[in-house]
Amino acid sequence: MRFQTALSLVAALAPAVFGQLLEGTAVGPTTALSAKSTICNVLDYGGVADGATDIGPAITKAFACVTAAKNGATLYVPEGNYLISTGVVLNAGSNWAFQLDGLITLDVAGSFSGNAIVIKRATNLEMYSSNGKGAIQGNGYQVRISGSSQNARLLRFMNCTNYSVHDLFLIDSPTFHLIHNNAVNMETYHITIRGGNKGGLDGLDLICDSNCYLHHIEVTNRDECISVKTPSKNVLIEDIYCNQSGGMSIGSLDAGNGGSEIEYIHMRRINVYQCTQMLMIKTWPGGTGAVGYVRNSIFEDFWAYDTTYALDIDQYWYSHTTPNTGAIALSNLVFSNWTGTVDNGISRGPIVIRGSDVVPLTNITLEDFSMWTVNKDRVVLQCNNVYGTGYCARELASGATPTAFSSTVTITTTMSGFTSPTSPAWGVAGYGTTQSIPVYTPAALWGSVAAAEAATSIKTSTSTKATSTATTLATKKTSTTASSASATITATTIRTRGGPGGRGGPWRA
Numbered sequence: 055m056r057f058q059t060a061l062s063l064v065a066a067l068a069p070a071v072f073g074q075l076l077e078g079t080a081v082g083p084t085t086a087l088s089a090k091s092t093i094c095n096v097l098d099y100g101g102v103a104d105g106a107t108d109i110g111p112a113i114t115k116a117f118a119c120v121t122a123a124k125n126g127a128t129l130y131v132p133e134g135n136y137l138i139s140t141g142v143v144l145n146a147g148s149n150w151a152f153q154l155d156g157l158i159t160l161d162v163a164g165s166f167s168g169n170a171i172v173i174k175r176a177t178n179l180e181m182y183s184s185n186g187k188g189a190i191q192g193n194g195y196q197v198r199i200s201g202s203s204q205n206a207r208l209l210r211f212m213n214c215t216n217y218s219v220h221d222l223f224l225i226d227s228p229t230f231h232l233i234h235n236n237a238v239n240m241e242t243y244h245i246t247i248r249g250g251n252k253g254g255l256d257g258l259d260l261i262c263d264s265n266c267y268l269h270h271i272e273v274t275n276r277d278e279c280i281s282v283k284t285p286s287k288n289v290l291i292e293d294i295y296c297n298q299s300g301g302m303s304i305g306s307l308d309a310g311n312g313g314s315e316i317e318y319i320h321m322r323r324i325n326v327y328q329c330t331q332m333l334m335i336k337t338w339p340g341g342t343g344a345v346g347y348v349r350n351s352i353f354e355d356f357w358a359y360d361t362t363y364a365l366d367i368d369q370y371w372y373s374h375t376t377p378n379t380g381a382i383a384l385s386n387l388v389f390s391n392w393t394g395t396v397d398n399g400i401s402r403g404p405i406v407i408r409g410s411d412v413v414p415l416t417n418i419t420l421e422d423f424s425m426w427t428v429n430k431d432r433v434v435l436q437c438n439n440v441y442g443t444g445y446c447a448r449e450l451a452s453g454a455t456p457t458a459f460s461s462t463v464t465i466t467t468t469m470s471g472f473t474s475p476t477s478p479a480w481g482v483a484g485y486g487t488t489q490s491i492p493v494y495t496p497a498a499l500w501g502s503v504a505a506a507e508a509a510t511s512i513k514t515s516t517s518t519k520a521t522s523t524a525t526t527l528a529t530k531k532t533s534t535t536a537s538s539a540s541a542t543i544t545a546t547t548i549r550t551r552g553g554p555g556g557r558g559g560p561w562r563a
């Protein structure tokens with residue numbers, strides 16, 4: 055269950071390259087499942103697959119069996135329907151697996167102290183489903199209807215090292231779905247998250263102390279798809295599907311609250327369907343001068359079908375404009391090869407950067423955007439205080455001090471290389487906020503999508519290998535050409551679906 059990320063090529067190109075997993079340090083558990091052979095089955099500890107008996111105490115007792123085992127052990131929840139009414143905290147296990155082959159449903163009247171299942175300070179852990187049925191159903195819609203204050207996150211990892219989480223469904227949390235706090239050498243993949251159509255229901259929140267690899271994750275919701283929080287470094291996130299979601303994000307980062315530290319983040323092959331944004335970096339002003347950073351990161355191969363915002367950087371997020379005395383410094387960021395459509399290219403064009411007046415963005419590369427607008431006849435790119443290359447960024451003369459400025463680029467023919475995106479099979483309208491969200495339907499994308507992408511993607515933990523980004527960057531040709539005379543595409547004809555997440559949906563307000 056282990057793969058190597060050591061890439062000598064990366065070392066050779068090191069000075070010009072960033073956004074990598076740690077060279078030579080693997081992610082995931084350090085021993086195979088076969089070594090975790092003591093089986094601690096919840097059914098032997100009071101668990102009953104009747105959908106009515108609280109499985110919380112049985113999980114806690116089975117975990118005691120795991121920690122008592124001399125060699126590796128597996129906490130096993132067999133196929134079946136279970137109820138959980140009390141939250142569990144599984145602390146300090148090592149050399150173990152959590153094989154969730156059943157469906158655990160949260161009791162709407164349960165007592166969780168904020169989390170249904172917490173795994174803390176684990177090392178060498180693999181949490182997974184072997185039969186494709188491992189799931190946690192939060193029934194958040196019942197909580198929303200009843201107005202109950204129950205607000206359990208479904209699954210949370212804290213201070214774990216050398217672990218993986220894979221092949222699980224996390225459905226309809228009353229709040230966030232999957233959280234990694236202070237992760238080290240972590241891999242998460244083949245995760246399907248479906249949440250309600252409202253804010254506050256984040257898909258996956260990440261704080262990565264070092265070396266985290268997220269891939270093949272699908273999120274349907276109306277808040278963040280995957281959100282990287284501070285501090286985080288050495289993160290690779292790829293092959294992500296954000297369906298009707300908030301989209302990808304970094305933040306929120308508050309300059310008034312000490313330094314944020316985020317670097318060596320690499321996101322690529324991010325697909326968004328009718329999201330609020332493709333990627334947002336959101337910070338609040340405060341402090342004095344540069345307070346912390348987001349730097350040395352790459353965001354490439356983003357694709358959108360009718361997104362509200364595309365690249366959206368806001369250093370005065372949520373109308374926080376004071377005290378305008380300092381900001382998180384954003385520098386050495388590459389945004390490359392973004393394709394697809396925004397909804398309204400005039401008010402929310404493919405690039406909208408509202409950078410700090412006090413600490414302008416520096417060394418920003420904007421290249422190969424091939425995007426167009428669904429509803430308007432042109433796109434407007436807006437940069438406030440962005441130094442670097444491409445589109446609305448301004449080059450900073452050598453030795454010059456960056457000062458505040460605004461720049462707008464209006465493009466009236468389709469952007470170079472634009473092709474109209476087609477609606478993906480995984481993106482269709484459906485969920486609201488007060489109806490049950492299905493666990494197993496539609497099937498997880500892994501299989502169909504993963505097979506189609508076999509050439510570039512990772513399917514199973516036994517055959518994985520993170521591919522180098524070094525060559526991509528080293529050979530990428532910078533293109534700052536803003537427009538072309540390519541054939542006009544009537545953008546308004548490409549919309550084929552609407553639904554609750556469609557144009558005019560609540561998030562476009």
Ligand SMILES: *[C@@H]1O[C@H](CO)[C@@H](O)[C@H](O)[C@H]1NC(C)=O
Pocket residue numbers: 069070071386387388417419
């Ligand atoms: C600017 O960013 C590029 C990557 O686009 C990096 O190679 C270079 O070292 C950065 N320059 C400075 C002065 O940090």
Ligand SMILES: *[C@@H]1O[C@H](CO)[C@@H](O)[C@H](O)[C@H]1NC(C)=O
Pocket residue numbers: 174175212213236
């Ligand atoms: C988790 O890690 C953070 C950062 O290293 C540390 O501040 C915190 O005390 C740790 N918590 C636990 C429960 O080990």
Ligand SMILES: *[C@@H]1O[C@H](CO)[C@@H](O)[C@H](O)[C@H]1NC(C)=O
Pocket residue numbers: 079080084177178215216239
């Ligand atoms: C994590 O795995 C690495 C080997 O990849 C090992 O050196 C390190 O000690 C492990 N950390 C813990 C906390 O077990």
Ligand SMILES: *[C@@H]1O[C@H](CO)[C@@H](O)[C@H](O)[C@H]1NC(C)=O
Pocket residue numbers: 323354355356357391393
């Ligand atoms: C641009 O990204 C798309 C995925 O959105 C990918 O299919 C394509 O190969 C990328 N193009 C380049 C030149 O890397």
Ligand SMILES: *[C@@H]1O[C@H](CO)[C@@H](O)[C@H](O)[C@H]1NC(C)=O
Pocket residue numbers: 248272274297298480481482483484485495496499555
């Ligand atoms: C995408 O989201 C819609 C809800 O808006 C849902 O009906 C559809 O099943 C989702 N697709 C997947 C693969 O979950």
